[in-house]
Amino acid sequence: MAEPKAGLALSVTDLIVLAPGGRRLAEVAALQVAPGSSVAIRGPSGAGKTTLLHALSGLVRPASGGVVWGETDLATLSDTALTRFRRDRIGLIFQDFLLFEELGALDNAAIATAFLPRAQRSALRHRAGEWLERLGLGQDGARRADSFSGGERQRIAVARALANDPPVILADEPTASLDRANADRLAEDLAALSRDTGRTLVVVTHDMTLAARLDRVLTMAEGRIVEDTHE
Numbered sequence: 001m002a003e004p005k006a007g008l009a010l011s012v013t014d015l016i017v018l019a020p021g022g023r024r025l026a027e028v029a030a031l032q033v034a035p036g037s038s039v040a041i042r043g044p045s046g047a048g049k050t051t052l053l054h055a056l057s058g059l060v061r062p063a064s065g066g067v068v069w070g071e072t073d074l075a076t077l078s079d080t081a082l083t084r085f086r087r088d089r090i091g092l093i094f095q096d097f098l099l100f101e102e103l104g105a106l107d108n109a110a111i112a113t114a115f116l117p118r119a120q121r122s123a124l125r126h127r128a129g130e131w132l133e134r135l136g137l138g139q140d141g142a143r144r145a146d147s148f149s150g151g152e153r154q155r156i157a158v159a160r161a162l163a164n165d166p167p168v169i170l171a172d173e174p175t176a177s178l179d180r181a182n183a184d185r186l187a188e189d190l191a192a193l194s195r196d197t198g199r200t201l202v203v204v205t206h207d208m209t210l211a212a213r214l215d216r217v218l219t220m221a222e223g224r225i226v227e228d229t230h231e
């Protein structure tokens with residue numbers, strides 16, 4: 001697999017995320033995550049888990065407060081710089097995994113090559129292929145995305161997020177549409193990615209098998225972190 005790459009520390013301070021109408025969706029006074037550690041976020045539906053993950057990834061700009069990854073305060077970045085930061089540093093695994101239907105699985109997993117200088121493309125494509133292999137789709141790289149099942153499509157999206165070799169991985173219910181065996185395998189892969197290669201991992205999950213593999217479990221309710229359990 002890829003060379004170990006140091007994860008980034010996360011620091012969240014006085015974060016408030018509002019809905020367009022002004023409703024408070026998430027409020028986090030302080031959250032520190034050490035570089036290379038892995039965190040699960042759990043809690044009931046509507047607790048603000050996805051909202052927090054969106055704020056951490058810069059997909060949502062908070063009304064106030066800050067999200068700092070390593071040395072980078074997301075609030076100081078322009079929209080273009082924020083997009084570039086997310087593309088280069090954060091592997092996003094979301095439930096709405098948009099694939100290019102007419103492209104093959106490998107072309108989808110390696111889609112970030114489109115943004116890379118020619119010299120770096122083959123390494124990324126190689127990593128994308130390795131991830132497809134690990135996720136059980138190694139033989140199917142040439143098949144069109146629209147020919148895969150929901151769970152398989154999610155695995156292609158996971159390979160795509162990891163192919164860029166990001167120091168940070170943010171995932172929203174990554175095992176939700178997988179069967180138990182594949183969910184457990186992906187859980188182990190994600191935990192190993194953090195444990196063995198030092199990436200920082202934040203995962204929203206209802207899957208207690210996955211949460212149990214991570215260093216720390218945060219519980220959210222009504223937009224706030226109400227419990228913080230270390231291993």
Ligand SMILES: Nc1ncnc2c1ncn2[C@@H]1O[C@H](COP(=O)(O)OP(=O)(O)OP(=O)(O)O)[C@@H](O)[C@H]1O
Pocket residue numbers: 019020021023025043044045046047048049050051052
């Ligand atoms: N753009 C928006 N406008 C208004 N309300 C919103 C908006 N986005 C999210 N919400 C609301 O904010 C609350 C938190 O949503 P969020 O998706 O973060 O919850 P969650 O904990 O991830 O839930 P689930 O487990 O069901 O995915 C919900 O009540 C949701 O309806």
